[in-house]
Amino acid sequence: MxxxxxxxxxxxxxxxxxxxxxxxxxxxxxxxxxxxxxxxxxxxxxxxxxxxxxxxxxxxxxxxxxxxxxxxxxxxxxxxxxxxxxxxxxxxxxxxxxxxxxxxxxxxxxxxxxxxxxxxxxxxxxxxxxxxxxxxxxxxxxxxxxxxxxxxxxxxxxxxxxxxxxxxxxxxxxxxxxxxxxxxxxxxxxxxxxxxxxxxxxxxxxxxxxxxxxxxxxxxxxxxxxxxxxxxxxxxxxxxxxxLQLNAVAAPAGEMEVVLGPGWPGVLLHEAVGHGLEADFNRKKTSAFAGLIGQSVASSKVTVVDNGTMPSRRGSLNVDDEGAATQETVLIENGVLKGYLSDKLSARLMGIASTGSGRRESYQHIPMPRMTNTYMLNGEDVPEDIIRSVKRGLYAVNFGGGQVDITSGKFVFSASEAYLIEDGKITAPVRDATLIGNGPEALKYVSMVGNDLALDEGIGTCGKDGQSVPVGVGMPTIKLDRMTVGGTGN
CATH class of the missing domain: 3.30.2290.10 (PmbA/TldD superfamily)
Known part of the structure; x- marks a missing residue:
């Protein structure tokens, strides 16, 4: 041979x-x-x-x-x-x-x-x-x-x-x-x-x-x-x-309107939704999105893509770690679940096409389906109008750590930079704010999507099953009509 x-x-x-x-x-x-x-x-x-x-x-x-x-x-x-x-x-x-x-x-x-x-x-x-x-x-x-x-x-x-x-x-x-x-x-x-x-x-x-x-x-x-x-x-x-944080007030607690700023806040999208759209979790029926292809899983204003072909971006790759060319994959389109991120193994077992998403930390690790650069596409709303539409709520600009349960979709994220929105205006900075919710449910409450899509500065590292790989995230300014905020203020 x-x-x-x-x-x-x-x-x-x-x-x-x-x-x-x-x-x-x-x-x-x-x-x-x-x-x-x-x-x-x-x-x-x-x-x-x-x-x-x-x-x-x-x-x-x-x-x-x-x-x-x-x-x-x-x-x-x-x-x-x-x-x-x-x-x-x-x-x-x-x-x-x-x-x-x-x-x-x-x-x-x-x-x-x-x-x-x-x-x-x-x-x-x-x-x-x-x-x-x-x-x-x-x-x-x-x-x-x-x-x-x-x-x-x-x-x-x-x-x-x-x-x-x-x-x-x-x-x-x-x-x-x-x-x-x-x-x-x-x-x-x-x-x-x-x-x-x-x-x-x-x-x-x-x-x-x-x-x-x-x-x-x-x-x-x-x-x-x-x-x-x-x-x-x-x-x-x-x-x-x-x-800024030296003079921040205690974050309010309770259910309220939440506005997420553009760019790095896309990490919430990455964790709360992105991992649940990786094919191995869906093949094993451990994702909250398992079996939902073709069904509505988000507001009709939401379109989410994973794109490994963006020049010079941290999550981009010419080929994945199985030798397949990366691509742009539409995951959610106008609120409807379109597909999963797959490697060769999941593609073969599920009877779907590989999306060039097989990634590994190093030669010491097996490849698995992973995200590259994951972001929400632009909407038609003006960011200033989004802020003006909020009577009382939270404007989250930056995030620190978070935890997500892939099976249930539940998440908890800490906001490292956030502000009160009062009568349509951004007012005092707040400290110790957390966002609590369910990924698939949260996206259904997206009522406004800005036209200011931004990607993160290039700092993302994603962990899964003990492996870390570089990734990118992004989103425009978005408004969620309902989300639970954890804090110690009124």
Missing amino acids: STTVSTPASHAESANKRYFFDKFGLTERLLERCLGEALSAGGDYADLYFESIASTSIGVDESLVKSASQGVSAGCGIRVISGERTGYAYTDDLSSERLLRAARTASLIANGPTKELVTGFNANESQRPSLYPIPAADSDASLAAKLSLVMRADKAARAFDARIVQVRASYSDELRRILIAASDGTFASDTQPLARLNVFVIAKDGARNSKGTSGGGGRVELDFFEDTKSPEHFANEAARQAI
């Missing part, structure tokens, strides 16, 4: 493959042998996921460099699927002996006759232009430039107000190279940059303390952190939040 590459890839894609072949001594024959071993006990499908990461991290606390690291790592994860069962093994030694041993270990999940491979790999990456630049290799000069960004953020935050008493700033980036070969002929690769700058501050005024945080980034090069997305921009934003 011979395996050949049947379709020429682009120059960049070919360079990605050559990286693994040249640096680690891989050959097409070795990939074929590993897949053969993986399917030697039967099984329906097998794949190899090679990964190499070069990373940098710098942290500054109290104007002193408290941490700085650079590292490289590489490994391969080998998966075998047999029915609904998955066998998985990984190794950080990419020698042929260790790869073949990992393949045999993964094969133990299966029980049946040897599975024949599809003849020939397909170089099936999308031929569209890459969604992100590939930075040049790091140098001492670029490391110094990264440290300069962090120190600038520290200085700007301290200069914002004398009540800023503590500042922590950090910068991290990575360049991830991946190569995927699978028994269905998939043969894909990608080089994925990722960078993030973050600022955290504490303000103090007498006995009262408050905090603020800001940051941003994406699949970008270092020059992204200049101009409007400069360290000073993020530092000033974190400091502004902290100073």
Whole structure:
């Protein structure tokens, strides 16, 4: 049985493959042998996921460099699927002996006759232009430039107000190279940059303390952190939040109208609705959205998409971690549930198309359906009119942590920046506000959707089953006619 590459890839894609072949001594024959071993006990499908990461991290606390690291790592994860069962093994030694041993270990999940491979790999990456630049290799000069960004953020935050008493700033980036070969002929690769700058501050005024945080980034090069997305921009934003909270009043409690601001508040949409639309939860009937395709699950004003094809966005990918091209997937359209986010396993078992949503944290983890950039589309309402329509309510601009029960859809979110709305006007900032509700139910109370769609600054990290991946969120200003607010005020 011979395996050949049947379709020429682009120059960049070919360079990605050559990286693994040249640096680690891989050959097409070795990939074929590993897949053969993986399917030697039967099984329906097998794949190899090679990964190499070069990373940098710098942290500054109290104007002193408290941490700085650079590292490289590489490994391969080998998966075998047999029915609904998955066998998985990984190794950080990419020698042929260790790869073949990992393949045999993964094969133990299966029980049946040897599975024949599809003849020939397909170089099936999308031929569209890459969604992100590939930075040049790091140098001492670029490391110094990264440290300069962090120190600038520290200085700007301290200069914002004398009540800023503590500042922590950090910068991290990575360049991830991946190569995927699978028994269905998939043969894909990608080089994925990722960078993030973050600022955290504490303000103090007498006995009262408050905090603020800001940051941003994406699949970008270092020059992204200049101009409007400069360290000073993020530092000033974190400091502004902290100073604002010093004089905030206690949040009211009870059911009321709630307005969510544009951008990062889309994290509530991501958690309360997005996870419930991932295919594995629906295949296992553990999602509140299971079996509801074609039914109304939200207000007719609500359309939600997941889009992995947005240039330079934190959640974007040229190909997912199973080698499939990412896409824009409409999840909810005018309130009607249209579909789920699926990987290869869920697509096969559910009889649906894969949406290029198979993602994993690293070669040590199995892929599963995950979001990329998830957001609500624009409506027709003017944001100022949305505020004016509220007699008494809450305007939530920024969110901190939250918890969601996928099965029931119930959620609790803390608002890190929120204001009272009184007689159609934004008034006092509030502290300790929480939003409590049910994801599918909450969307039915959306009565107004603004025309000011914004995406987050590039800070999102999503956790699921112990795995973390970078994501993006967003929404326009929206009004919910009913939502329970938790607080200690009147």
